[in-house]
Amino acid sequence: MFQISPQLGSQLVDLCAALLLLTCFAIVAQRRLSACVDLFALQSVFLAATAALVAFLTGIHHIYVAAALTVVIKAVVLPRILKKVIERLNVSRELQMNINVPAGLLVCGTLVILAFYITQPIIPLGFLLTRDSLAIALAIILIGFFTMIARKKAVTQVVGFLVMENGLFLGATAAAYGMPLIVELGVFFDVLVAGLIIGIYTHRIQDAFDSVDTSKLTVLKE
Amino acid sequence: MTALLFCLLACYTAGILLPPCLPGRPKAQNVLANGLAIAASLFGVLLGLAGLLAAAPLTASISSTLPFLTFAVRIDPLAAFFVLTISLAGLAVSIYALGYLTEFYGRSSIGLMGALYNGFLLSMTLVVIADNGFFFLIVWELMSLVSYFLVVTEHEKSEVRYAGLFYLIMTHVGTAFIILTFLIFFQEAGSFSFAAFRHLEQPLPEGLRTLAFLAALVGFGTKAGIVPLHVWLPYAHPAAPSHVSALMSGVMIKTAIYALLRVYFDFLGGQFPWWWGFTILAVGAVSALLGVMYALMEHDLKSLLAFSSVENIGIILLGIGAGMTFQAYGLKEFAALGLLAGLYHTINHALFKALLFLGAGSLLYATHTRNMEEYGGLLRRMPWTGFCFLVGSVSVAALPPINGFVSEWLVFQSLFLGFHLPVVLLNLILPIAAAMLALTGVLALACFAKAFGLSFLALPRSAHARHAEEIPVAMRLGMGGLAAACVFLGLAPMVVVPLLDRVTEPLAGVSIEGRVLALDGWALAPTNVEFSSISTPAIAVMLGALAGLGLLLAWAFGGRLRKRAYKTWGCGINLTPRMEYTATGFVQPIKRIFSTLYQPTIKLETEFLEESHYFAKHRRFEFHIEPVFQKYLYDPVVLFFSAVADRLRIVQAGSLHLYLAYIFVTLVVLLLVAV
Numbered sequence: 101m102f103q104i105s106p107q108l109g110s111q112l113v114d115l116c117a118a119l120l121l122l123t124c125f126a127i128v129a130q131r132r133l134s135a136c137v138d139l140f141a142l143q144s145v146f147l148a149a150t151a152a153l154v155a156f157l158t159g160i161h162h163i164y165v166a167a168a169l170t171v172v173i174k175a176v177v178l179p180r181i182l183k184k185v186i187e188r189l190n191v192s193r194e195l196q197m198n199i200n201v202p203a204g205l206l207v208c209g210t211l212v213i214l215a216f217y218i219t220q221p222i223i224p225l226g227f228l229l230t231r232d233s234l235a236i237a238l239a240i241i242l243i244g245f246f247t248m249i250a251r252k253k254a255v256t257q258v259v260g261f262l263v264m265e266n267g268l269f270l271g272a273t274a275a276a277y278g279m280p281l282i283v284e285l286g287v288f289f290d291v292l293v294a295g296l297i298i299g300i301y302t303h304r305i306q307d308a309f310d311s312v313d314t315s316k317l318t319v320l321k322e
Numbered sequence: 323m324t325a326l327l328f329c330l331l332a333c334y335t336a337g338i339l340l341p342p343c344l345p346g347r348p349k350a351q352n353v354l355a356n357g358l359a360i361a362a363s364l365f366g367v368l369l370g371l372a373g374l375l376a377a378a379p380l381t382a383s384i385s386s387t388l389p390f391l392t393f394a395v396r397i398d399p400l401a402a403f404f405v406l407t408i409s410l411a412g413l414a415v416s417i418y419a420l421g422y423l424t425e426f427y428g429r430s431s432i433g434l435m436g437a438l439y440n441g442f443l444l445s446m447t448l449v450v451i452a453d454n455g456f457f458f459l460i461v462w463e464l465m466s467l468v469s470y471f472l473v474v475t476e477h478e479k480s481e482v483r484y485a486g487l488f489y490l491i492m493t494h495v496g497t498a499f500i501i502l503t504f505l506i507f508f509q510e511a512g513s514f515s516f517a518a519f520r521h522l523e524q525p526l527p528e529g530l531r532t533l534a535f536l537a538a539l540v541g542f543g544t545k546a547g548i549v550p551l552h553v554w555l556p557y558a559h560p561a562a563p564s565h566v567s568a569l570m571s572g573v574m575i576k577t578a579i580y581a582l583l584r585v586y587f588d589f590l591g592g593q594f595p596w597w598w599g600f601t602i603l604a605v606g607a608v609s610a611l612l613g614v615m616y617a618l619m620e621h622d623l624k625s626l627l628a629f630s631s632v633e634n635i636g637i638i639l640l641g642i643g644a645g646m647t648f649q650a651y652g653l654k655e656f657a658a659l660g661l662l663a664g665l666y667h668t669i670n671h672a673l674f675k676a677l678l679f680l681g682a683g684s685l686l687y688a689t690h691t692r693n694m695e696e697y698g699g700l701l702r703r704m705p706w707t708g709f710c711f712l713v714g715s716v717s718v719a720a721l722p723p724i725n726g727f728v729s730e731w732l733v734f735q736s737l738f739l740g741f742h743l744p745v746v747l748l749n750l751i752l753p754i755a756a757a758m759l760a761l762t763g764v765l766a767l768a769c770f771a772k773a774f775g776l777s778f779l780a781l782p783r784s785a786h787a788r789h790a791e792e793i794p795v796a797m798r799l800g801m802g803g804l805a806a807a808c809v810f811l812g813l814a815p816m817v818v819v820p821l822l823d824r825v826t827e828p829l830a831g832v833s834i835e836g837r838v839l840a841l842d843g844w845a846l847a848p849t850n851v852e853f854s855s856i857s858t859p860a861i862a863v864m865l866g867a868l869a870g871l872g873l874l875l876a877w878a879f880g881g882r883l884r885k886r887a888y889k890t891w892g893c894g895i896n897l898t899p900r901m902e903y904t905a906t907g908f909v910q911p912i913k914r915i916f917s918t919l920y921q922p923t924i925k926l927e928t929e930f931l932e933e934s935h936y937f938a939k940h941r942r943f944e945f946h947i948e949p950v951f952q953k954y955l956y957d958p959v960v961l962f963f964s965a966v967a968d969r970l971r972i973v974q975a976g977s978l979h980l981y982l983a984y985i986f987v988t989l990v991v992l993l994l995v996a997v
Binding site: 218245 | 975976977978979982983985986989990993994996997
């Protein structure tokens, strides 16, 4: 069994987290829906890698389970469901957005700065080797949220939601080496069910409005 | 007693859970739900009696995982009296419901109604035996919500939905004040247990005591229906199915009386400044008078009864207010008398108002209308209903010798005793309250002369009334039981007064049973026999003897006259229903006299023939009275809130992205603030 010094381990975790953040930006910049889903799958792989790395560094075994589940559910099952939805709905590109791509990227940059600014006073208080990625986790949550606001198609909103979830997972790992396994399992189950429900829901929206553009839901208002 | 309590809880719980388990079999659901309710209320009657006679209060409690919440119950005489009242009315109403619910087969879910009905009775019982503030609030809310769902049973009608919404809003406003009351005690006691409320380590400061008094008055007063918080009553009570109306009007509003007594005499220890009693007196007098005046103007029988409940709550509060005034000056025996009178009227009103509502339900069952203008001549077709309704009317109009008379007489006596008070102002005010009560009594008599006369006498005014048929046996049994109870409570004060004395003794601190019951209990004498006394059995005997004498004379002198059967003479014209008094016409003189209050709008539009202005083609008569409280008190508040809500609608764009953005911005701002 080879050993890694805590310094190096911390740096590696930060690297993985940075890759996660990078995929976030890629999702924001990407107009093609299937590419967005692919990028999400990639992000989930990075997340699993981060988790596995943390598990290796700390020797907490249940994080391995969480990492494996991440790969299975978020990198394989959910992308497949989403791809199927995209195929059936026959929408490949998002042409209209609430906020266009360059402006969106600028906002995301601001959000990252904001996240670092907010977490600045907290991070020195931590003693875990993952503590630096807390800022990145917050940034990912905010960017995921922002994606839900900026995009109109229901599919990208689902991706935004899942990105937020990834951010939360990273945050939990960063702040406390992950949640207890039972909670983790519950969250995975929730995400899976949410993915399924949203998939079905998107069909319903398509049926009712001939489009998956959620801004058309405005007509539901009295 | 514990066993009785357990049986009662078990039966009600079974009554909630089992009926919905038999979907598609309304008959079985009906029998099951009401059978269990009958069993439970029988246990309740026994429990109430046992609690009244027990030497020490029964207490039981189950702790919970929530902080401050303990499922504690305590059955002291006050609680036991109300358990008895609830269960007596519940027993009769459940028997009645066995027949009445057949009306709803196929229209509403009987299982759901049965479950809610049992839940309603259970929650009312729990309200009066709860011994923990938190628990009390939970069951109080449960009672309000369950009754709301019962009110909207016929939710396909828009006026029923309106009534339900109105009720829901009012009852929640009331609950807010009740929570405030309890929080005042909680802040001082550090616990929600009623025992801690009772024995505070330091007495509450004067300001907080006053606040608790007022908050309790507004909070519980909303449920009781005191003027001007009564506006929901005439909407909600008629909208519910009649057996539920009977419980709401007869029993549910009494839980507020219970709670007021609990807070004022138990938690606040019966130490009042004089103006508290005066406030209760004023509220009671105004409620009694306005309640009956609006009742007079109603043509919807159930609304009329609902307004009459406002009146009777007023009478109960007059008794309690007199008690509180005497208590403030240490005149304990008179205080006990006032409370006793109020409580006596409480159980009386529970019984006769339940009876009258069941009567109204029977009329509705037989004629399918609540409008009195469409009744008439029903005594011939529905003699049972007519007789029971007559007993109820006599009772609510406080005619001797039935129960309403006894309690109202006692209220009068306690008001007359006001000259013992050392303050001149109060010496004047109590007789004024008595005068207002006297006016109330007269108007109540007119009101129920109208209700009974127009419904049951003369000729049928509509096809509905012409084809009415007598109600099923179960309904007759329920009403007959209540009528018998009314007569019994009137003729047997010697049984009732000792029981009530056990309730008032801990509240006022003195027993007055020995004084009030004169001549071995055959007469009632509030202070001593010389001041005033009355004996209902003697009155009954005299009335009976007079009637017998009349019959005897008629037989002796008229028996030999030749009899000729002929229809009523109508001045040579055939009698038609159009010649009868209408409900509107009956109250016309009173409407004229009190037109300042009613502010009536009368519109008469006549369309004449083209040829001559002396011949009318059509006449349209329109009449309605101004709902003063709603117009000047409630409408401005409602308008204000809808204006504010309209402004706030701008933020509700209906766009998903906008809502997400709201959350997002809030999150970011909060994060920034937190740093």
